[in-house]
Amino acid sequence: MTFEPGQGVVRLTVNGAAREAPWRDGETLLDVLRGPCGITSPKRGCAPQGQCGACVALVDGAPHATCTIPAGSAEGLTVVTVEGLPASEREHFSSAFAATHGLQCGFCIPGVVLRAHHLLEQEPEPTRAQVAAALGEHLCRCTGWVKLIDAILAVGKARRGHPVPELPATGGMGARIARYRTHELALGERPFVDDLSRPGMLFGAVTLSAHARARVIRVDTTRARAIPGVVAVATARDVPGERWNGLIHADWPAFVAEGEEVRYVGDVLAAVAAESEVVARQAAALVEVEYELLTPVLSVEDSLAPDAPRVNPRHENLLSHSVIRRGDCATALASSAHQVSGTWQTQRIEHLFLEPECAFVVPLEDGRLHLYTQGQGVFDDRHQVARLLGIEEERVFVELVPNGGAFGGKEDLSVQAHAALLAWITQRPVKLALSRHESIRMHPKRHPVRIELAAACDTEGRLTAVHARFSGDSGAYASVGMKVLERAAGHACGPYRVPNVDVEAVAAYTNNPPCGAMRGFGVPQAAFALEGALDLLAAKCGLDRWEIRWRNAIDEGDEITTGQRLMKSVGIKATLAAVREPWQALMRDGRHAGIACGLKNSGLGNGVVEWGKARLVVEADGTVSVYNGYTEMGQGLLTVLVQFSVEVTGLPASVFRPKVDATFALGCGQTTGSRGTLFAGRAVTSAARKLRVDLDAGHTLAALVGNVYAADEVVDDTTSLASGVAHPKTHTSYGFATQVVVLDAAGRVERVIAAHDVGRVVNPGLCEGQIEGAVHMGLGYALTEELPCVDGMPITFSLYQLGALRAKDMPEVEVILVEAPEPEGPFGAKGLGEIGLVPTAAAVASALESFDGVRRMRLPMKDSPAARATSVGKIRTKAPRESWR
Numbered sequence: 103m104t105f106e107p108g109q110g111v112v113r114l115t116v117n118g119a120a121r122e123a124p125w126r127d128g129e130t131l132l133d134v135l136r137g138p139c140g141i142t143s144p145k146r147g148c149a150p151q152g153q154c155g156a157c158v159a160l161v162d163g164a165p166h167a168t169c170t171i172p173a174g175s176a177e178g179l180t181v182v183t184v185e186g187l188p189a190s191e192r193e194h195f196s197s198a199f200a201a202t203h204g205l206q207c208g209f210c211i212p213g214v215v216l217r218a219h220h221l222l223e224q225e226p227e228p229t230r231a232q233v234a235a236a237l238g239e240h241l242c243r244c245t246g247w248v249k250l251i252d253a254i255l256a257v258g259k260a261r262r263g264h265p266v267p268e269l270p271a272t273g274g275m276g277a278r279i280a281r282y283r284t285h286e287l288a289l290g291e292r293p294f295v296d297d298l299s300r301p302g303m304l305f306g307a308v309t310l311s312a313h314a315r316a317r318v319i320r321v322d323t324t325r326a327r328a329i330p331g332v333v334a335v336a337t338a339r340d341v342p343g344e345r346w347n348g349l350i351h352a353d354w355p356a357f358v359a360e361g362e363e364v365r366y367v368g369d370v371l372a373a374v375a376a377e378s379e380v381v382a383r384q385a386a387a388l389v390e391v392e393y394e395l396l397t398p399v400l401s402v403e404d405s406l407a408p409d410a411p412r413v414n415p416r417h418e419n420l421l422s423h424s425v426i427r428r429g430d431c432a433t434a435l436a437s438s439a440h441q442v443s444g445t446w447q448t449q450r451i452e453h454l455f456l457e458p459e460c461a462f463v464v465p466l467e468d469g470r471l472h473l474y475t476q477g478q479g480v481f482d483d484r485h486q487v488a489r490l491l492g493i494e495e496e497r498v499f500v501e502l503v504p505n506g507g508a509f510g511g512k513e514d515l516s517v518q519a520h521a522a523l524l525a526w527i528t529q530r531p532v533k534l535a536l537s538r539h540e541s542i543r544m545h546p547k548r549h550p551v552r553i554e555l556a557a558a559c560d561t562e563g564r565l566t567a568v569h570a571r572f573s574g575d576s577g578a579y580a581s582v583g584m585k586v587l588e589r590a591a592g593h594a595c596g597p598y599r600v601p602n603v604d605v606e607a608v609a610a611y612t613n614n615p616p617c618g619a620m621r622g623f624g625v626p627q628a629a630f631a632l633e634g635a636l637d638l639l640a641a642k643c644g645l646d647r648w649e650i651r652w653r654n655a656i657d658e659g660d661e662i663t664t665g666q667r668l669m670k671s672v673g674i675k676a677t678l679a680a681v682r683e684p685w686q687a688l689m690r691d692g693r694h695a696g697i698a699c700g701l702k703n704s705g706l707g708n709g710v711v712e713w714g715k716a717r718l719v720v721e722a723d724g725t726v727s728v729y730n731g732y733t734e735m736g737q738g739l740l741t742v743l744v745q746f747s748v749e750v751t752g753l754p755a756s757v758f759r760p761k762v763d764a765t766f767a768l769g770c771g772q773t774t775g776s777r778g779t780l781f782a783g784r785a786v787t788s789a790a791r792k793l794r795v796d797l798d799a800g801h802t803l804a805a806l807v808g809n810v811y812a813a814d815e816v817v818d819d820t821t822s823l824a825s826g827v828a829h830p831k832t833h834t835s836y837g838f839a840t841q842v843v844v845l846d847a848a849g850r851v852e853r854v855i856a857a858h859d860v861g862r863v864v865n866p867g868l869c870e871g872q873i874e875g876a877v878h879m880g881l882g883y884a885l886t887e888e889l890p891c892v893d894g895m896p897i898t899f900s901l902y903q904l905g906a907l908r909a910k911d912m913p914e915v916e917v918i919l920v921e922a923p924e925p926e927g928p929f930g931a932k933g934l935g936e937i938g939l940v941p942t943a944a945a946v947a948s949a950l951e952s953f954d955g956v957r958r959m960r961l962p963m964k965d966s967p968a969a970r971a972t973s974v975g976k977i978r979t980k981a982p983r984e985s986w987r
């Protein structure tokens with residue numbers, strides 16, 4: 103798009119009030135609203151693409167993406183944000199989103215509310231399909247649209263005089279209480295990091311590498327420093343402490359220095375602090391970098407070739423090699439009644455969390471820095487920032503601002519270090535937010551993995567052997583890539599009994615964007631291959647696809663891939679049983695349907711010492727602060743911690759205030775591996791029991807003010823894959839799932855039945871929402887999502903082209919919650935954040951084969967009728983109104 107050159111003052115009406123706001127070249131109406139007007143409910147999700155809807159406001163009465171309207175063209179416009187809706191309408195929306203669990207992270211919701219308000223004004227009684235169609239320009243990455251649309255339909259009913267159903271105000275285990283702070287999230291009142299500000303605040307911007315591999319000859323900041331409004335420009339030379347960081351290997355420099363190589367297109371060469379964001383970005387673009395171009399390493403094969411150049415100076419190109427062997431796989435494969443083999447290929451995809459990375463750092467009077475972060479492990483962020491600055495950790499007070507989605511993509515440090523360095527240098531508050539383009543370039547992705555897999559079974563369809571070779575492109579930095587491939591290997595046999603196993607997995611450095619954690623963590627890749635092989639074996643045996651899974655599904659006492667013998671909470675057969683009748687009905691009716699199963703670890707395991715830490719503090723205002731070390735990112739962690747507290751103490755939910763900051767040293771590592779509920783829940787439950795003792799002794803909360811109830815739960819009984827132990831305890835716990843995907847007569851996905859073992863249900867609304875959202879992500883993974891790169895650079899940054907499914911693409915989802923209580927979890931609960939998409943792509947492939955006879959072994963399955971029926975690739979950005987050009 104083109105912006106009008108210049109700057110000036112724009113006069114417009116915002117929420118009924120006349121406003122005059124300054125603007126400068128490059129700013130949009132969204133910047134005017136969020137800056138001079140101080141209205142932060144419209145969010146920056148993809149600006150200036152106009153493809154996510156997070157910034158939507160009513161402009162001259164109609165919903166529009168404000169990021170597409172140049173500020174200088176906003177003269178005379180009438181703008182309404184959620185703050186300007188009538189009080190009754192605001193109440194309807196906030197109540198409906200609470201009652202239906204219609205939001206998760208909440209980042210997308212204010213824009214959705216305005217779109218829905220406009221729809222309901224035009225069509226008071228819309229159908230579900232009409233609501234979905236109206237949301238075509240919006241993206242929600244969390245909810246899977248199901249409950250979000252429920253919320254809008256509930257508002258429609260409320261406007262027609264029906265009461266919005268109310269949820270119980272409090273409740274412990276199993277209670278369907280509302281998500282913590284839903285009302286504020288629905289109305290855009292709960293700030294995200296980019297919504298924070300301070301007087302005198304500076305804005306940061308970064309200069310990224312133009313190339314995937316090159317030697318940096320010179321970084322010249324002269325022109326950038328000369329721009330009026332620029333306060334500081336930092337490069338590698340300005341880092342006082344340790345420049346290299348990383349969650350497992352310290353192989354990732356916050357800045358690449360002169361004389362070093364850049365290793366991918368998200369490497370940072372300079373960071374600018376300026377009086378405005380526009381100036382900061384202009385200056386960052388004027389940092390001149392002289393490169394000596396080098397040939398990038400772009401595939402696992404090239405990376406592992408004997409003469410390959412070293413991608414990362416801190417590690418050889420082979421990042422990891424995981425091996426699992428049990429029994430005599432070769433003999434079993436050769437001697438079994440039926441064998442199948444093939445090569446499955448999965449793709450790199452982008453997390454597409456709706457809130458791009460942003461960090462805000464405020465120097466405090468006592469010499470400390472206050473770091474507001476959205477990271478998935480705020481104490482890891484603190485540690486790495488302190489190292490970079492060369493100061494003690496105690497001098498960085500870190501505070502989590504619950505984020506607008508993460509899905510694994512916010513585990514590694516992103517811009518926290520750069521914002522902190524700029525604040526340290528300038529001694530002024532600095533906020534540094536990435537654009538969507540920069541976000542896509544910078545953070546690690548889901549691994550593309552090639553899987554060569556052979557499997558065999560006897561005449562009865564009982565698996566005898568699995569032989570698998572995984573190779574994953576981990577990109578320029580380790581992140582947690584070695585663990586992702588280790589996890590893929592450890593889940594190679596799925597939830598099935600396989601006596602002979604031969605599995606190897608390698609992760610390799612390349613000059614592609616790094617790959618690391620993403621929901622499922624290597625397991626969806628493994629499931630896509632194994633479940634495909636199981637379908638092929640079923641056909642060879644003449645068995646129904648449900649039946650072959652039932653015959654092989656593990657029971658208590660059976661071994662999984664790693665040799666771990668599961669003695670408890672094995673719910674796979676319960677999930678299979680839950681779909682048995684609908685599956686049989688579908689088969690009887692000759693429907694085209696597919697089925698797949700999955701298991702997914704809770705907890706990092708593999709010998710890593712893990713922690714759940716909690717402090718309950720009785721406050722003078724009658725509340726109890728619930729401190730923990732894990733991150734709320736839409737999954738509902740803070741809500742379930744409140745529910746555990748209620749369950750134990752008997753106090754109402756309104757008493758508890760969950761918090762994550764450095765008041766106490768509660769570093770537990772990353773919120774990853776579906777372990778928040780498991781470990782934070784254990785710690786909070788344990789701390790709450792101590793409070794309960796005092797309450798039972800007759801003390802009131804008022805008498806207990808100032809008391810701190812502490813619990814540090816260590817989990818140190820898992821075993822490394824490399825230990826050689828016959829039956830290692832590789833993980834604390836596992837979730838299980840079976841999903842059935844049903845196609846319509848045209849081959850479109852019509853319905854998904856998702857049966858999941860969650861241990862014990864803490865809150866059914868949250869459980870369903872996690873699964874619906876994961877199924878949405880899994881369907882996109884199966885059919886339409888990918889992030890192809892050429893010479894290490896993504897070929898598109900367009901949200902439409904990245905392929906996430908829109909509301910009208912989402913089929914009906916029927917969630918069935920199954921409980922196989924986990925004795926090591928709080929009240930029997932275990933994690934379910936990731937498993938929701940583990941079987942999905944495989945179940946879609948299974949359904950498609952039943953439809954057209956084609957066994958698809960490469961993701962995404964874009965050639966399929968199911969993919970072609972989606973709106974992906976068909977949505978076009980609206981042409982700007984004539985007056986806005």
Ligand code: FES
Pocket residue numbers: 145146147148149150151152153154155156157158167168169170
């Ligand atoms: S931020 Fe404007 S549509 Fe995404």
Ligand code: FES
Pocket residue numbers: 205206207208209210211241242243244245456506507736
């Ligand atoms: S709730 Fe919609 S993006 Fe998170």
